[in-house]
Amino acid sequence: EHVFIVGMNNGVFPRDPGAVTDDEVCKLIVGLSRTRKACHLVSCGMWAGPPFEKPSSFFNWIGDIAVEERTVNKDYWDS
Numbered sequence: 004e005h006v007f008i009v010g011m012n013n014g015v016f017p018r019d020p021g022a023v024t025d026d027e028v029c030k031l032i033v034g035l036s037r038t039r040k041a042c043h044l045v046s047c048g049m050w051a052g053p054p055f056e057k058p059s060s061f062f063n064w065i066g067d068i069a070v071e072e073r074t075v076n077k078d079y080w081d082s
Contacts, residue, residue, distance in 0.1 A: 004039040011046040011059035020060040031061055 008031070013020040017027045035042055044065075046058040073079075 004041075006034050006038040006042045007045060008034045008042065009045040011044045011061060012055040013057045013060055014055065016059055017061065020057075023060070031064075 008016075010016045016030075017023045044059075044062070046055070046062075048054055
């Protein structure tokens with residue numbers, strides 16, 4: 004009922020935001036279409052290396068319909 008799509012960062016998903024592949028679009032559509040209650044699109048600022056520059060360009064495709072942005076860091080867990 005809940006779908007999680009992780010790796011929503013340019014350079015990861017999609018690998019090249021200037022040349023999005025049909026396969027990447029299909030994977031996004033499958034993830035979104037399997038959702039029954041909520042779809043959680045997860046991006047990160049840094050993971051085991053240098054910081055990611057930007058969240059996925061797919062966020063622009065989806066728009067801001069019912070989107071809740073949440074930053075999870077040390078301060079989030081301390082509160």
